[in-house]
Amino acid sequence: MSQHTLIAMLQDRPGVLHRTVTLLRRRGFNIASLAVGRSEVPGISRMTLVVDASDATQVVSQLDRLVEVIGVTDVTTEDSVQRETALAKIVAPPSRLAQLVDIVVEKGARVLHVGDDEMIVEITDTPERVEHFISFIRPEGLTELMRTGRLAMMRGRTPTRLEAPAHYRDQADGAPHEEVAA
Secondary structure (H helix, E strand, O other): OOHHHHHEEEEEOOOHHHHHHHHHHHHHOEEEEEEEEOOOOOOOOEEEEEEOOOOOOOHHHHHHOOOOEEEEEEEEOOOOEEEEEEEEEEHHHHHHHHHHHHHHOOOOOEEEEOOOOHHHHEEEOOOOHHHHHHHHHHHHHHEEEEOOOOOEEEEEOOHHHHHHOOOOOOEOOOOOOOOOOO
16 A cells, blocks of 8 residues: 545644544544644645555545535645654653754754753755654664644645635635535
8 A cells, every 4th residue: 555645625624634634534534633623715625645555546535525615635646745743752862962953953854942851853845854853863762652643735826636625715804605506
């Protein structure tokens, strides 16, 4: 199986994320990464989902069946920007910490905290580079790790399937919207 990166636009309502994840679980798809948050349009959330599937067509069609899903697109082979952030805690002897600070900064990470025998670093980069960084620091004393999940945005014009309907875009004040029958 291969991994597919999907972007979905969802109505921002209670239970939508639960229904989305439950649908995929029932169909036997493994979710490798999930990131969701408010979009540029009030009342709409944008979700980036990485699933293990031999063919993402079935995943897309299953998600499209949910009433709250406005649109889904597989961006795995599309021209897109993909990023992930990780926070990592490294425990090391005080004599080694100064050297580790220099090393992690050279690798593109930011040092957020340095204590007596530990430090917390942050890296934001492509998922592959984040994975490489984690592999590099693991033997240095990695004791805690937190990753955001993948974020993806297509380059160029947003496909119609990933645009919010006009009745959402027109409410720039963020006021609750009325239900529109399909």
